[in-house]
Amino acid sequence: MTKLQFLKILAPGFFPLIVFIVIDSVWGTTAGLVSAVGIGVAELGISYMRERKIDRFVLIDTALIVGLGGVSLLLRNDLFFKLKPAVIELTFCLILGISAFSSVNILGMMSQRYLQGVSLHADQLHQMRRLSTSLFYLFLAHTFMILYAAFFMSKKAWAFISGGLFYILFALFFLVEMVHRRRARRSERSAMETSDGEWFDIVDADGRVQGRAPRYLCHSGPGRMHPVVHLHVVNAANQIFLQQRALQKEIQPGKWDTAVGGHLHSGETVEAGLRREAIEELSLRDFKVQFLGKYVWETEVETELVFSFIARMERVPRINPEEIAAGKFWKIRKIKENLGKGVFTPNFEYEFRELLAKAWHIGL
Secondary structure (H helix, E strand, C coil): CCHHHHHHHHHHHHHHHHHHHHHHHHHCHHHHHHHHHHHHHHHHHHHHHHHCCCCHHHHHHHHHHHHHHHHHHHHCCCHHHHCHHHHHHHHHHHHHHHHHHCCCCHHHHHHHHHHCCCCCCHHHHHHHHHHHHHHHHHHHHHHHHHHHHHHHCCHHHHHHHHHHHHHHHHHHHHHHHHHHHHHHHHHHHHHHHHCCCCEEEEECCCCCEEEEEEHHHHCCCCCCEEEEEEEEEECCCCCEEEEEECCCCCCCCCCEEECEEEECCCCCCHHHHHHHHHHHHHCCCCCCEEEEEEEEEECCCCEEEEEEEEEECCCCCCCCCCCEEEEEEECHHHHHHHCCCCCECHHHHHHHHHHHHCHHHHCC
């Protein structure tokens, strides 16, 4: 949900208030209340004709206008109608408060309506929670202003606080947000430019390059998908060679994993990256591979686009002790017995099941 969409949701609720203020100043309170209620009902009808369904927010807004406006008409006192903006904003405070301070992200669920089912990654969810917290305090402060104005201030002052001041506060809020985001992006670009570590390509689910980023950013959480190669090595006895990851590895240290696995360098092709990793980890140079497929693998640390291959060979690969703690051929039965026990990496267990599912095709 963009800031513009958010304001579009709120804007219809303020139009009846503006109508009330204008007509009240010319023809009196009763005429203003009747007009505001009429506008609210008209908005509901227009919303239904446009979308062929009743918008829940417009329905609630109209119900409040009719209810509080009706009470004000019966009692010939516009106080109840003046409280309507505060009631609406208290509802938003509740939604924002739950989204900001609990595990239930109501605002995130509401945004799916506008994002058409696009899932949000961890960085976006963090930003949404931060935004929810800021908006919660903004709405809460403005709600108290409306209540104070309704009871203790003039009608003109209440009109300004309920309408004009709201947009002024939001304009200032979004201006501060824009400056904050630009500074954050500038800091990120600066960190990337000064980084002297590995750089990876950022790709989409089809492997098309969308940009590039240093390793530390790619491993700072899910969302920056980068390409990875895996190679399964199988002998004539259908035993699968596995490597034990070095204890100093930042991800899954000490666990048994695919024979060869590694990230592609920025600008490197899948084939070149596979050959390079095979040489670095197992001193493999002359071998033929069969492509098994590609898939997206996401963890709390990173998001990978994995290109998986299989190769057959009889000799035992020679491990590089600087890259790998140990390596050996495993019988399929032995692997099955240890699944789910923390012996293997979750990534390998996923691929192993895929290997078994394709056994007829790859000759296992």
